[in-house]
Amino acid sequence: MGERERDIADCVTVGEAAELAGVTVRTLHHWDEIGLASPSMRTTAGYRQYTDADLQRLDRIVAYREVGLGLDAVREILDDATAEISATLREQRAQLAERIQELQQLDARLERMTEAHERGILLSDEAQSEVFGADWGAHRARHARTVWGDTVQWAQFAERAAFRTREQWQSLSAAMSTLQLDLGNALDQGVIPGTPEANSLIERHREVFSNFFPLTRQMQVCLGRMFESDPGFSAHYDGIRVGLASWFRQSIDECARTHGIDPETATWQ
Template identity: 40%
Template sequence: MSVRDEPGMTVGQVAELVGVSVRTLHHWDEIGLAVPSGRSSADYRLYSESDVHRIETVLVYRETGMPLSIIAEVLGEPALGEREHLEQQRKLLVARISHLQQKISAVDQLLREKGMGRKLTAAQRAEILGPDWNPAWEDEAEERWGESDAWKQSNKRVSNMTADDWKVAKRNINVLEEKLAEAFEEGVEPGTERANELAELHRGWVGEWVETTHSKQVLMARLYTEDPRFQSHYDDRAPGLARWVRDIVEANARANGVDPDTAEWV
């Protein structure tokens, strides 16, 4: 290891550099996917440039939709050098683009055959919801929950929403997020009466789309700190807001008899 590559970056510095949460880096360390090569005298994780390069490689593979378990296998293949990894990443990304183009063609065909009607396409919904909304999230949600009753319930509601319905939904989430950001900036502590009220407002808003228990809400709120896109959505409004929203949801869940550490999709 060269002097330049000596481990010296903390987990917080690396998280900010690559755009993931500290919790994500801790998880990747625990599962052996991206392990820091050093430790401080106080036993804190320290990352070298090579460690950061591996994390960036993980992120590219993850962007292609590859599960973490498969990424670990690919990175553990000694026959694959840096160039081979890049070529494989490019191949996967091209395949993903092709898959998305096929979906766009299918939507265009439906529009030609059926006209606009009451239903809106993901692109039209995104236009109403604003630049923060990414239509690809709907594809990811379907891949994750498409076989569940919750997804079918939500999809049925969404498919019948008009443009005016989406505009009302956009106003509602803006109001909720303004209240959350205001309380966060005022220093409202998780577990307090006001924080619990806001957590219930959040659960009520999610409940407009799909039946939401406190346990389900906990699992949804995890995405706010574990998925960089959700974290950015909240933290762009107020740095640290994503973590705080997750904290108030978990504190409220405890107050309602749910242990966040063992929460299940029930």
């Protein structure tokens, strides 16, 4: 047997090399094509044959790939005698630390989004009472998910609530309180539903309420009905001014009419 034949006899095929290295044959073909790890021998038929030195190089490539280095960085480590391996690894660790921080931030955002979809307002019961007033019932916000949890509007509400700060909730609560006070004052002053002054208040309501989810005029009509018919809502508005729930509903209806909407046929859309 000649020297070449003895050398080939000591080699392994590409399939065997792939199995020993724990990679696919396709991967070895790619590394060969880009000159990262080419077999030293070939049979007379042109088949790849990997020597022991080739296998050692594959082991090193796999080791550095497993710690996240790119192929260019691996090539530099293996082929550049002046390469600072420890410096390359420290840089890789720094990049990994940055990525870990990004993933932790992403995880925190996902956690808040998940909680918002499940709870709605991400404030403690005590904080909600402080922000929305002593008569606020945190249980109502939780109950809202039971009623509306499968709607697009609940999803929109949760998406906005997830990252709303306590200060932003306070600002929104103040805007709602000011609006409700102005509604009560308008009723006291004898403002007639459908007049420009009443319509201006209804537009303000739609604008403020749209901080929770986009509120169309037809949807606002549906809310007006609920404000008047639901015992909890009607008690709230009539607690501000006697008769405010009905006046508010009538004002919403008349405002809708000025925009070509028949309140009698309005639906949640």
